[in-house]
Amino acid sequence: MSRTMLFVQRELAGSLRARWFLAYSAVFLAGGLLLATFGMGDITVYGFRGFAKAFTGLVHLALLFVPLMALFPAAAAIAEDRESGALEYVLAQPVTFGEVYAGKLGGVSLAVLLSMTLGFGAAGAVAVLRGVPPGLVAILYAFVVLLALVFVALGLCFSTIAGSRARAVTFGILVWLVLVALGTLGVMVAFVRWGLPEQLLVTWSFLNPVEAFRMGVVSALDADLSLLGPVGARVAARFGAAGTATLSGLSLAAWVALPGLIGWRLFRAHG
Template identity: 40%
Template sequence: MTPLGVVRLVARKEVRDALRSRWFQLYAAGFAILALALSRLSLGEATGGGLAGFGRTAASLVNLVLLTVPLMGLTLGAGSLAGERERGTLATLLAQPVTRTEVLVGKYLGLGLALGAALAAGFGLAAVFIALGGGGAAAGAYGLLLGLALLLALAMLALGLVISAAARRTTAATGAALFTWLGLVFLGDLGLMGTALTMRLPVATLLLLAVLNPIEAYRIAAIQAITGSVDVLGPAGAYAARTLGDALMPALAGMLVLWTVVPLSVALLIFNRRSIV
C-alpha cells in the first residue's frame, strides 16, 4: 500500500466514524438548524430583502461560525488520537505497515472532510433562504464566507490534533480543547481590549495582535467579504485597509492557513515521538 493509499483509507474510515458519531451528528444538526433559523429570522426582519437581507443573514452566520466552528474543530480534533489511544485501537492501527505521519494526515483529512460537509450543509440551507429572499446576486461573497469558515474549521482541527497528540486521556484532551476554545473566543478578545486600553497600543500592534488569533482573523476577513471594507473596525480597520489594500483578504486567509500548517506540524512532531501505550 502506497503512503497516499494509506492516507486515503484512514481518511475514509475517519469520515465514516465521524458521520456515525453522536457528537458529530449533534454538532452538524445543531449548526444546520441554527443556520436555518438565523437566515429565516434575518430575512424576516430585513425590510428591503435582496442585498440587505443577504448582509443580515451573512452577519448572523458569521457570528454562528465564530462560536460553533472553533468548538467543533477543537473538540473533534482533540478526541481523535486521544480516544483511539485510550481504546487501544491506535496501537492496533500502528502495528500495521503504516507510518504515524500517514495516520495523522489521514485522520486530519477525514475529519476535515466531515467538518466541511457539516458546514456546507448549514451554509447550503441558509443559501436557499437567501436566494428565495432575492440575495442570489451575492453568491460570490457567500462562497467566500463558506471558504473562510472551512479554513477556520481546518485551523481549529489542527489545533485540536496538537492537544490530542499531547494528551494522555480523552477527558484531559476534551478539557484542554474547551479551555482553548474559551481562550480564543472570549478571553483573547477581552484580553486584547484590556491590553489596548491600558497600554495604549499603536494601531499597527493592535491589528497584528488581533489577527494572531485565528478567530479574529476570520472575523475581519468575513467582514471584508460581506461589506467589501473593514471600516466598521474603526482606526484598526482603516489602518489595515490603507496598508494592505487588496492584499488584506489574502493576508487574513494566509494567517488561517498558517494556523493550520504550524499546529499540524507540531502535532506530527509530538505524535511521532510519543509512546502509543
Template identity: 30%
Template sequence: MGKIALVAWLDLKESFRSRWFLVYSLVFGGAVALFFLAGVTESRVLGFSGLGRLLLLFIQVCVVILPVFILMSTVRAIASDRDSNVLEYLLSFPISLADYYFGKSLGRLVSVFVPIFASLVLAIVWGGIKGASIPWEIFGFYVLLMFSLSVSFLGIALFISTLVKSQEIALGSAFFVWLILLAFMDILLIGVMMKNAFPEEAIFGVALLNPIQVFRVAAMALFDPELSVMGPAAYFILDSFGKAGFALYSIFYPFLLGMGWLWGGYLIFKRRDLV
C-alpha cells in the same frame, strides 16, 4: 495515498456514528432552517436583505460555535484511539505513522467541514427556489473562509491530541485555548491598550494573529468593505493590507497556521510513546 484515504474513511465512518456529528450537523442545518422560518431573507436590516442577511447571521453563529465544535470533537481523536487500543490495533497492519496521522486528519477535516458546507448549499438552494438573488461572490469567499478556519482549528486540536495522553486533559486544554482566543478578540486587548498605553498598531497586529479575529474581520468586510463599524482598526487594516491583500491574508493565514500546528503535531506523534 491509498492508505491515508483508507484511514480517513474509517474515521469518517466512526464520526457518522457518533453523537457529536449529529449534534454538530443539527446545529448548523437547524440554524439555517430557523433563519428561513423566521423570515430573515424577507426582511431588511441595515441595508442587508435576502440571502445576504442570512449569511450575515450565519457568520455570527459560526464565529463562536465553529471553533469550539472543531476543538472539542477533534482533540480526543488520537487520545481516544490510544486509550481504547485502536491505535495499537491499526498500527499492527502495514500502515505507517504518517498514514495514520494524516489519514485521521483528513477524515476529521471532512467530517467538520461537510455539515457547514451542506448548510450553506441548503441556504442557496432554498433561496433560489424562493426567487432570492444569490450573492455568489459572498458565498464563494465565505466557503473559503470557513475551510481555512476549519483547517486552523483542526491543526490546533490535533496538536493538543498528540501532546497529551488523557482525554480529560485534552478536552480541558482545548476549551482553555478557545476561551483565550475569544478573550483576545476584544476584552483583553482593550484592557491592555487602556492600562498600558501600548501603540494601537501593536494591539491591532496582535489581534490579527488570532484566527477567530481574522475570520470575524474578513466576514465583516464581505458586507462592509470599508469596515466602518471597526473604527480606528479599519484604517490600520486597510492601510497595511488593502482590501484585496486582507482578503488573501484572511484565507491563507489561518490555513497555513493550521498546517503548521498539524505538522508540529505529527513531529511530536512520531517521537513519543504511542501506547
C-alpha cells in the same frame, strides 16, 4: 486503495457515526436556516440592501459552532485510540506514522467539511434567495471551511500531546475560549488600561485565527472596513480589501499548517 485513504474512510465513518456530531450538525443547520430566514430585513430601499447586521449573526453562529464542532472529533481522534490501545495495535501494523496521522486529519476534516457544507449550503441557499449576493455567501463559506480546518488541526495537535481524550478536549475548549473571546477581551482591557499601540491591535486581529476569520469576512462585506473604525480603515487603506482577505486567509492557512506539522512531528516522536 492507499492505506491513508483507508484511515481517512475509517475516521470519516467514525465521526459521522458519532451521535453528538450528528446532533451538532443538525443544530448548526437549524441555526443557519433560522438566521437566514428571520435574521435579516427583507426591505430593499431604492435597490439598496445591507447585510452587515445579518452577517454578524452568521459570523457569530460560525464562531460559536464551527470551532467546537471541529475540536471535539479531532481532540478525540488520537487520544481516544491511545487510551483504548487501538493506536498501538494500528501502529504495530505495516503502516507509517504519517499515514495514520494524515488519515486522522483527512477523515475528521472531511466529516467537519461535510457538516459545514450541509449547514452553510442550506442557509446559503435561503440567504441567496432572499437577496444576499452569492459571492458573499461563498466567501463566508470559504472562511468557515478554513476556520474549521484550523480547529481540526489544533484539536489533533492537542490530541497528540494530551494524555487522554478528556484532557485534549478540555485543553481545546480553553484555547477556543481564549481565541474566541477571552484573548480579545484581554487585549481590549489592556488597551483601555495601558493604551497598547494600534499595531498591536492589528497584529492580534490577524494572528488570532478567530479574529482573522472575522477580518476576512468583514473585508468581503465592507471593502473599506469602515465597520471596523479608524484602525480598520487604515488597515483597508494599507492592504486593500483583497489584501486584507488574503492576509486573513494566509493567517488561517498558517494556523492549519503549523499545528498540523507540530502534531505530526510529536506524533512521530512519541506515538
